[in-house]
Amino acid sequence: MKNLTLPISEEDIRGLKVGDPALLSGVMLTGRDAVHKWLVDTFIEQKRTPQGDDLEVIETLKPLMAGGVIYHCGPVVSGLDTGDYSFVAAGPTTSIREEPYQAQVIKAFGLRGVIGKGGMGPATLAACQEQGAVYFHAIGGAATLIAKTVKKVLGVYKLDFGVPEAIWVLEVVDFPAVVTMDSHGGSLHDEVERRSETALAALLLKM
Numbered sequence: 001m002k003n004l005t006l007p008i009s010e011e012d013i014r015g016l017k018v019g020d021p022a023l024l025s026g027v028m029l030t031g032r033d034a035v036h037k038w039l040v041d042t043f044i045e046q047k048r049t050p051q052g053d054d055l056e057v058i059e060t061l062k063p064l065m066a067g068g069v070i071y072h073c074g075p076v077v078s079g080l081d082t083g084d085y086s087f088v089a090a091g092p093t094t095s096i097r098e099e100p101y102q103a104q105v106i107k108a109f110g111l112r113g114v115i116g117k118g119g120m121g122p123a124t125l126a127a128c129q130e131q132g133a134v135y136f137h138a139i140g141g142a143a144t145l146i147a148k149t150v151k152k153v154l155g156v157y158k159l160d161f162g163v164p165e166a167i168w169v170l171e172v173v174d175f176p177a178v179v180t181m182d183s184h185g186g187s188l189h190d191e192v193e194r195r196s197e198t199a200l201a202a203l204l205l206k207m
Helices: 010-014 033-044 054-065 095-109 122-131 143-147 188-206
Strands: 002-005 021-030 069-071 076-078 086-089 113-116 134-137 150-157 167-181
Touching (some): 054 150, 086 150, 095 113, 122 134
Parallel strands (some): 113 134
Antiparallel strands (some): 076 086
């Protein structure tokens, strides 16, 4: 078991391999479709002009993303009326939805990790190799268990995107995950796909 403290150094990331279980502790961000599109369109490709609190928010988030991780998560949160936020459920979202954006976000903001479920594609894997980052696979179906690792909600940004799509800043302790894409080009997801194709081909030959 690898005990990792956020932010994570490139050296520690390069030392991880596919299959390594890890416990993450420190500060992480959540971010799904709306967040990734906002980051790319506004600050990377600059397709839109910053509006409202965009500049203030990005300056707050930059130090958290450098050496940090983004968790693909649409949480269930209590305390929305009072601002006394608490995570009730925090299961991972299917990550491939962010494939059009993830490589750019990793490179532009110095991320060391992405957390989600289902794995990601070749662009993200290449960015992990170049930047020194990994994909952590979280436990699907364990939303309540994962929420217990969230010890405190430190802040929330872009709540106008909606609760699941907002940027939640979390203090976590012993967040469980497994490295399934590493910085050396290894991808458990690609391996499973290859094995499945081989097994399927063998079955078809027997028909």
